[in-house]
Amino acid sequence: MRLGAxxxxxxxxxxxxxxxxxxxRTVLESVEVDAIDAARFADSRVPSDAEIVELAVDAVxxxxxxxxxxxxxxILLSGGRDSRLILxxxxxxxxxxxxxxxxxxxxxxxxxxxxxQLAAAVGLRVERVATQAFSGPRELERHQQQSFQSxxxxxxxxxxxxVRTLGGSVTDGIGSGVLSTGSLLDAQAIALRKERRxxxxxxxxxxxxxxxxxxxxxxxxxxxxxxxxxDAVLHEFAGVMKSLESTPNPLGMYSxxxxxxxxxxxxxxxxxPGDRVIAPLYDEALCRALAAMPMERAMAxxxxxxxxxxxxxxxxxxxxxxxxxxxRWARYPLRTIRSRLAWIAFVRGLPAPLARxxxxxxxxxxxxxxxxxxxxxxxxxxxxSTGFLSGGARGG
Numbered sequence: 001m002r003l004g005a006x007x008x009x010x011x012x013x014x015x016x017x018x019x020x021x022x023x024x025r026t027v028l029e030s031v032e033v034d035a036i037d038a039a040r041f042a043d044s045r046v047p048s049d050a051e052i053v054e055l056a057v058d059a060v061x062x063x064x065x066x067x068x069x070x071x072x073x074x075i076l077l078s079g080g081r082d083s084r085l086i087l088x089x090x091x092x093x094x095x096x097x098x099x100x101x102x103x104x105x106x107x108x109x110x111x112x113x114x115x116x117q118l119a120a121a122v123g124l125r126v127e128r129v130a131t132q133a134f135s136g137p138r139e140l141e142r143h144q145q146q147s148f149q150s151x152x153x154x155x156x157x158x159x160x161x162x163v164r165t166l167g168g169s170v171t172d173g174i175g176s177g178v179l180s181t182g183s184l185l186d187a188q189a190i191a192l193r194k195e196r197r198x199x200x201x202x203x204x205x206x207x208x209x210x211x212x213x214x215x216x217x218x219x220x221x222x223x224x225x226x227x228x229x230x231d232a233v234l235h236e237f238a239g240v241m242k243s244l245e246s247t248p249n250p251l252g253m254y255s256x257x258x259x260x261x262x263x264x265x266x267x268x269x270x271x272x273p274g275d276r277v278i279a280p281l282y283d284e285a286l287c288r289a290l291a292a293m294p295m296e297r298a299m300a301x302x303x304x305x306x307x308x309x310x311x312x313x314x315x316x317x318x319x320x321x322x323x324x325x326x327x328r329w330a331r332y333p334l335r336t337i338r339s340r341l342a343w344i345a346f347v348r349g350l351p352a353p354l355a356r357x358x359x360x361x362x363x364x365x366x367x368x369x370x371x372x373x374x375x376x377x378x379x380x381x382x383x384x385s386t387g388f389l390s391g392g393a394r395g396g
Contacts, residue, residue, distance in 0.1 A: 006030065008029045009227055011029075013227040015149065015378070016217055016227065016375055020150050023239065023240055041253065041257075052303050053306065056085060056281075056286060060086060061093050067276075070276070072097055073098070073169040074100070074163055074171070076102070077100050077119060078102060079319020082175070082281055084118060085311070086171050086280060087122070102126050133339040133342060134339035134340075134342045134343050136343075140380060142154065144381050146269065148382050153270075157271065169277070171277075171278045172268045173281060175279055176256060176286055176303075180252070182256070182259070184205060185298075189201060198237060202237040211368075212372050213365070216368070225379065249293060249295040250295070252295060354376055357372075357379070
């Protein structure tokens with residue numbers, strides 16, 4: 001990316017509105033990603049339960065073989081279904097990982113605790129990777145690595161750092177799980193799509209995703225940040241939705257093709273080189289077969305549950321969100337203090353428009369505060385790469 005590159009106002013506006021970019025757009029006018037014909041993902045026949053198991057295991061085998069030259073992979077394990085499926089399918093194929101990593105968390109039913117239980121049940125040991133305090137330089141770098149396509153996944157930075165230290169390939173559970181559990185597979189969103197009320201569906205999608213607060217969005221436009229207006233963003237969103245209407249599961253496909261594929265690149269969130277990332281649940285044969293399931297059927301029974309019913313004999317439950325506990329800042333007070341001091345220092349070094357946006361981010365309600373601050377980092381990183389705040393790269 002070069003200084004003076006022109007910003008695409010629609011591309012940048014979609015990132016802030018939804019938390020990720022849409023269609024073939026990026027934040028730059030001169031750069032697009034390849035389009036995908038959604039219809040080719042809709043196979044003519046819905047797979048049986050036995051075929052789902054076979055497809056999942058074959059996908060893991062195929063992707064492990066593709067990365068075989070790097071030796072046994074590192075497996076990233078959480079308390080959820082995607083990483084569990086990859087681990088158990090790998091073991092069923094006789095492929096043992098050389099390391100298992102999980103992000104350190106507190107709580108008896110946290111992702112880290114469940115990952116340890118699951119690994120122990122199959123004779124493996126988990127390494128907990130400590131979370132990190134906020135770092136301004138690291139925040140700027142991660143947005144560049146993610147090609148400014150997402151407000152999410154700062155949490156992945158310590159795992160990516162540990163993987164780079166260990167070397168070799170690493171598994172990533174990103175993929176077709178969203179065909180059963182994508183965020184738009186909700187009764188209200190389904191009703192809005194059936195009525196083709198794309199304006200209301202756009203608002204619903206933004207409000208239930210990783211977007212910035214409306215105050216932040218309005219202030220960014222007032223500061224002269226090159227952002228398209230709501231109608232242009234809505235037009236982009238409606239075009240995407242209309243392109244998916246011929247598929248059996250359009251809202252699941254939206255998550256697969258425009259959140260999974262674009263927002264986090266199907267490559268460990270863009271924070272590791274793609275040739276080192278094993279993403280078997282984004283396998284084309286698997287995705288095409290699962291995309292043939294009508295939306296109601298896909299929602300009624302998570303396809304991963306079907307596969308795990310055949311592979312999982314551990315009896316280990318899934319992780320749950322624990323309620324009634326101390327807030328995160330109280331559970332991790334030292335990290336919270338370090339993060340706050342680092343954020344203050346980061347804001348002091350920002351151009352005046354971004355510093356003013358940072359103050360809005362600081363008073364935004366949770367969880368929007370998280371994404372408002374991420375947007376400040378994204379804009380600062382984009383300015384460092386293009387110089388758009390100087391006025392010469394603001395786009396049309």
